Amino acid sequence: AQKVTQAQTEISVVEKEDVTLDCVYETRDTTYYLFWYKQPPSGELVFLIRRNSFDEQNEISGRYSWNFQKSTSSFNFTITASQVVDSAVYFCALSEADDYKLSFGAGTTVTVRA
């Protein structure tokens, strides 16, 4: 069975600080997909990124960056120079190749204070 663990429940930072969100996953499949979603107070889940299990290249997109390490089953997410608008709940999710559902972690609430 697949499982996603986000050990950090809440993170509070001051604006312009960097924030790193941890995600550890479990799967028996060799082919799987990892995702990060953002859920602002409005409630709508916003897709941020998808990574394939066979592509461990890390990625940077603006102030966001992702660190995928299969050896430790981790897919961490960093927000550089955080802004108040980054305040939200962030979810890591996993999908296996033969499974259509997304399995989500419990989420990490990020609060950025001005």
Added chain:
Amino acid sequence: DAGVTQSPTHLIKTRGQQVTLRCSPKSGHDTVSWYQQALGQGPQFIFQYYEEEERQRGNFPDRFSGHQFPNYSSELNVNALLLGDSALYLCASSLGGDTAYEQYFGPGTRLTVT
């Protein structure tokens, strides 16, 4: 480009009643998934519809049923409502039903059962 839309936004029902939630997928998408998100938790997969059939189901009782129409829109029906059914119900759409594709979420329907 219209995103995923859901109706209604909020709903209050009494225990034992039945409810129908509606979802229109993002333009060009043909697959709809439904998730239940209890307060403070990650979304839980209810089921996915593709080509007007339920393709996969999560660990939810038969009181939860759905339908997909030829225009790819979908309904979620919940019978014999329980207090524990109070949650945010999220609809997600994707292309072709391939697990590799990211799912795009709507704003959700907040259901309160009293």
